[in-house]
Amino acid sequence: MGWLRTPTERAAALLSWLLLSACAATPNAVEAPRLGQPVDGATLARQQLNVFPDGRGLPPGRGTASEGATLFAHHCAACHGKDARGGSAEELAGATRPLNTPAADKTVGSYWPYATTLFDFIRRAKPMTAPGTLNADEVYALSAWLLHINGVIAADDVMDARTLPAVRMPNRDGFIRIEAD
Numbered sequence: 001m002g003w004l005r006t007p008t009e010r011a012a013a014l015l016s017w018l019l020l021s022a023c024a025a026t027p028n029a030v031e032a033p034r035l036g037q038p039v040d041g042a043t044l045a046r047q048q049l050n051v052f053p054d055g056r057g058l059p060p061g062r063g064t065a066s067e068g069a070t071l072f073a074h075h076c077a078a079c080h081g082k083d084a085r086g087g088s089a090e091e092l093a094g095a096t097r098p099l100n101t102p103a104a105d106k107t108v109g110s111y112w113p114y115a116t117t118l119f120d121f122i123r124r125a126k127p128m129t130a131p132g133t134l135n136a137d138e139v140y141a142l143s144a145w146l147l148h149i150n151g152v153i154a155a156d157d158v159m160d161a162r163t164l165p166a167v168r169m170p171n172r173d174g175f176i177r178i179e180a181d
C-alpha cells in the first residue's frame with residue numbers, strides 16, 4: 001500500500017475494509033421491521049380508555065357540577081367560553097335551534113344520546129392542549145357540570161360509575177340503530 005503514506009491513512013483504509021467485509025459477510029440477512037418496543041401491561045392499561053354507553057370502562061371516582069364549575073373555568077372556558085357558550089370552540093350547552101330544523105344546534109345536551117361519552121371524551125382528549133392530565137374525580141366533576149348546565153342533572157347530583165350511566169339524555173331515542181354485521 002505504497003499510496004497510503006501515513007499511519008493514519010493506513011488505519012483508515014483498514015477500518016473501511018473491515019466495515020465493508022462485515023457488511024458483505026451477511027448479504028442475505030433479513031432485517032427485522034423496526035416496529036417499536038414491546039408494550040408492558042401497565043402501559044397498555046393506561047391506553048384502555050374506552051367507556052361504553054352502559055358504563056363499562058368507568059373508573060372509581062366521583063364528582064358534582066359544583067366542583068366541575070371551577071375546573072371548567074380553569075381548564076376549558078378559554079376555548080369553550082364561560083358557561084360553555086360563546087367561545088371559539090364548539091358550544092357545549094345552550095342549544096336554541098331544535099334538532100328538526102335545518103341549522104340545528106347539536107350540543108351535548110340537545111344531541112348526545114349517552115352521558116358516559118362525556119367521561120370517555122374528556123378523559124381521552126381534554127384539555128385539548130394537555131390530554132390525560134385530569135384525574136377521574138375531575139373528569140366526573142366536569143361531566144356533571146356539563147350535564148347540569150344543559151339542564152339534565154341537579155348541581156349536587158353525584159356522578160360516578162353507577163350514576164353516570166343511569167342519566168337519561170334528552171335525545172336518547174333520537175338515533176336510528178343500525179345492525180352492522
Ligand code: HEC
Binds near residue numbers: 076077090142
Ligand atoms: C385549546 C382549546 C380547547 C380547550 C382548552 C378545551 N377544548 Fe374542548 N374542544 C375544543 C375544540 C376545537 C373542539 C371541537 C373539535 C373536537 O371535537 O376536538 C372541542 C370539543 C369538545 C367537546 C365535544 C363537543 C361536541 O359536541 O362534539 C367536549 C365535550 C369538550 N370539548 C369538552 C372540553 C372540556 C371539558 C375542556 C376542559 C377540561 C375542554 N374541552 C378544553 C377546544 C378546546
